[in-house]
Amino acid sequence: MLRLNALDIRKGEFRLSGTADIKAGARVAVIGPSGAGKSTLLEAIAGFQPLDSGKILWRSDDLTARAPGKRPIAMLFQDGNLFPHLTVAQNAGLGINPNRKLTPDEMKTVEVAISRVGLSGMEGRKPAELSGGQQSRAALARVLVQQRDLLLLDEPFAALGPALKAEMLDLVKEIVAERNITLLMVSHDPDDARRITDEVLLIAEGKLHPPAPTADTLDNPPAALREYLGT
Template identity: 65%
Template sequence: MLRLENCKIQNGAFALSADLCVERGQSVAVIGPSGAGKSTLIEAIAGFRDLTQGRMTWDKQNITNAAPGQRSIAMLFQDGNLFPHLTATQNVSLGITHSKRLTADQTQAVTAALTRVGLSDLGNRKPAELSGGQQSRVALARVLVQRKDLLLLDEPFAALGPALKAEMLDLVAELVAETGTTLMMVSHDPEDARRITDQAILVADGMAHPPAPTQALLDNPPEALRAYLG
């Protein structure tokens, strides 16, 4: 379980409060108006922003001051963060090690991850030789080999067309179901949230609210969310 206890996160002049829990294995959307602090919340959970107040735990282990690499958390950013001079295989291998030489087990894990995301024949291609959707699959494969307990998505598929984005979301849903990974996904699109999450955290008016059922929250949104959804 992820627990944020009486937390405050500072981002410049902006402050976000959070007191909530996310159960292990849940798929949770993080929704709310633009600029409300959705990315600020997951950046703090990943360890890229410090708490100015409160305590954060994962499975009862205090991770409040843990560095990002010490947390059992993987994060997919909006741009995918692929290295253009490396092949798909090399980009994925960075999820395991920065060494150019992989062990047999590491090589097998990278190959299996590329196969799982449908890129078994494209490992030698560099990002510029791949489509946008294929690049997203490489970034997802790199997350997959990390074998972390919690996956954070900061709209990594926002630049994709509707059909391809839906395909990637469905793939994410399959992967987290297979591995039991907990998912938190920032979304500006309520249909994305409906598609693959059961719970949703509303971020609005300087507060990240405890998770509520996604369908119920979007069908009967509070005023702050209603104004955003239109």
């Protein structure tokens, strides 16, 4: 269980508070109006945004004071997931160790991850030599080699066309199921949430709401969500 316990986050005038428990292995969409604090919540879970109060617990480990790199978390953002001067294999290898050459076993892990995301044969290419979809796959390979329990996605596929985005979401769904990864995904598109998540965590008006089933919530949205969905 990922326990977001009595969180209180302040950023200038902005404030977000609430409690939510996320079951291990769940796939959860983080939804809410623009500026509601979706990215801020992911940053807090990853350790980049300090809490004013509250605790973040994972399987009874208290992560609250832990540095980002020491948390069992991998994260993908909308942009900037790849270094342009490094190859696909080097970018993926950064997930294991940014500072030194990889051991043969670690190189094997990179090779398996690159194959899993469908980029075998492209290990030596730089990001500029890949399509947008292939770049997303390379970023996902880096997440895979990290072998973390939690994956946080902040709209990483927003720049892709609808078909490619659907393909990437399906790949993420398969991979998190295979590895029993707990997924939190920020999305502006309710169809993304329906496609791969079973629960939604709504953030609105400074409050974090406990996760609720995706289809029920989107079919019968609470008032705070209705305006955002345009229903």
